[in-house]
Amino acid sequence: MKLLKSLLSQPPGPFRRSFWRSPVRGPWLTSVFGLVLLASVPVMFGTGLLSYAAYNPDLSPINDKTGGKGLLGFYLFSWPTHPVWLYRLNQGVHVTLGLVLVPVLLFKLWSVLPRLFEWPPLRSPAHALERLSLFLLVGGGVFEFATGILNIQTWYKFPGSFYQLHFYGAWVFIAGFVVHVALKLPAMIRALRSRSVVGELRTSLAQTRPEPPEAGYLVSTAPAEPTISRRGVLTFAGAGSALIALLAAGQSLGGPLRRIALLAPHGQDTAGGPGNFQIKQTAASAGITAAETGEAWRLTVSSDGQRGQAPVILRRADLLRMTQHTASLPIACVEGWSTDNQAWTGIRLRDLARLAGVPRPSSALVQSLQRRGAFTQVVLSAAQVMDPDTLLALRVNGTDLSPDHGYPARVIVPASPGVHNTKWVASVTFRS
Numbered sequence: 001m002k003l004l005k006s007l008l009s010q011p012p013g014p015f016r017r018s019f020w021r022s023p024v025r026g027p028w029l030t031s032v033f034g035l036v037l038l039a040s041v042p043v044m045f046g047t048g049l050l051s052y053a054a055y056n057p058d059l060s061p062i063n064d065k066t067g068g069k070g071l072l073g074f075y076l077f078s079w080p081t082h083p084v085w086l087y088r089l090n091q092g093v094h095v096t097l098g099l100v101l102v103p104v105l106l107f108k109l110w111s112v113l114p115r116l117f118e119w120p121p122l123r124s125p126a127h128a129l130e131r132l133s134l135f136l137l138v139g140g141g142v143f144e145f146a147t148g149i150l151n152i153q154t155w156y157k158f159p160g161s162f163y164q165l166h167f168y169g170a171w172v173f174i175a176g177f178v179v180h181v182a183l184k185l186p187a188m189i190r191a192l193r194s195r196s197v198v199g200e201l202r203t204s205l206a207q208t209r210p211e212p213p214e215a216g217y218l219v220s221t222a223p224a225e226p227t228i229s230r231r232g233v234l235t236f237a238g239a240g241s242a243l244i245a246l247l248a249a250g251q252s253l254g255g256p257l258r259r260i261a262l263l264a265p266h267g268q269d270t271a272g273g274p275g276n277f278q279i280k281q282t283a284a285s286a287g288i289t290a291a292e293t294g295e296a297w298r299l300t301v302s303s304d305g306q307r308g309q310a311p312v313i314l315r316r317a318d319l320l321r322m323t324q325h326t327a328s329l330p331i332a333c334v335e336g337w338s339t340d341n342q343a344w345t346g347i348r349l350r351d352l353a354r355l356a357g358v359p360r361p362s363s364a365l366v367q368s369l370q371r372r373g374a375f376t377q378v379v380l381s382a383a384q385v386m387d388p389d390t391l392l393a394l395r396v397n398g399t400d401l402s403p404d405h406g407y408p409a410r411v412i413v414p415a416s417p418g419v420h421n422t423k424w425v426a427s428v429t430f431r432s
Ligand SMILES: Nc1nc2c(c(=O)[nH]1)N[C@H]1C(S)=C(S)[C@@H](COP(=O)(O)O)O[C@H]1N2
Pocket: 278, 279, 280, 281, 282, 286, 331, 332, 333, 334, 368, 370, 373, 374, 375, 376, 404, 405, 417, 418, 419, 420, 421, 422, 423, 424
């Protein structure tokens, strides 16, 4: 009993407030990082939900195993096919901003670390609820950043589908975020008003003092001599974010920055020549052989309807005799990287729909020759099929597709996620 009492009043190690000695830790510094996250997290959430909708998850169990997402899918809509850079912009912002926020998130978590060891851990029901919301917030946030980064580095080391995990995780995170903002906004505004940013940026290490003890829990009760100023902390975090931006933004912006986009997941895997743009999956890695893409290759175009029209079987030469169209379109992957516009030439998908006897399909199932791997088939929406720029491409930038770019034929859809651009197409089934 006595031991318990003394433990409660004098908890061990980090549970003791005097354990935390940083003189710059305090509500002001936490609030500066908090403000950056307050402005950015809604952008991350919004672009994430949009990216998810763009994937057509509700069209069939092929694109996503949990399709409509129940109540959380309330907002799903048919993603537009113009302007052509739409998904490129959305995903460039989502992934680049997410990477840039990593230092901010780490500094924010560092700044509130003493809170993790609060003693006693639960004071009242209200305190318990607040800590639960923090569990959702920090757990959800770390989960979202971790799964996002693993995905864009194509290191799929998590159980289940990235789309499901990242989507559900986002809702957990945002629930904790909303509660946290509601609880902390007044304290944040108070803290930000307590000292000026400009003033802090002018304060040297020698002049750095802790915030007053009455400013709140985060202020150390036994501050050590400062070894870094608040200016130093902010500069360090800002420089970290700026460096990441420099090494990441080029993968979606293109131009000279592309060469230094060292954080791009596929590095500089391009082919050279007219097809000199990003290749995510090579023919060899997909197990595609020259034998199956050569003379023996056939495209099967069919309808799943009751009208009973026989499938149309086409050779590449047949396709080349049909009316060709050229569209200038990028490929933009969920991983954040995108190519500049390339001139794709081939047959309009809607012309193939007419050939199959389904001039106004409700969707289309595109299947690849590829058998192993994740992206061997996809369902396109009616809007995607009917867009005049949606092509079964046979050529790019004036030459035949290379094997790595999807020879003999690949789908290319404007404004859509790269995963919709199936390579080494074997069949298209139009649904009515
Ligand atoms: N057959 C097949 N098509 C595919 C893929 C694939 O792995 N196999 N990857 C998809 C994804 S996720 C993207 S982003 C684009 C990338 O195109 P690229 O490999 O030409 O860069 O192709 C899509 N089409």
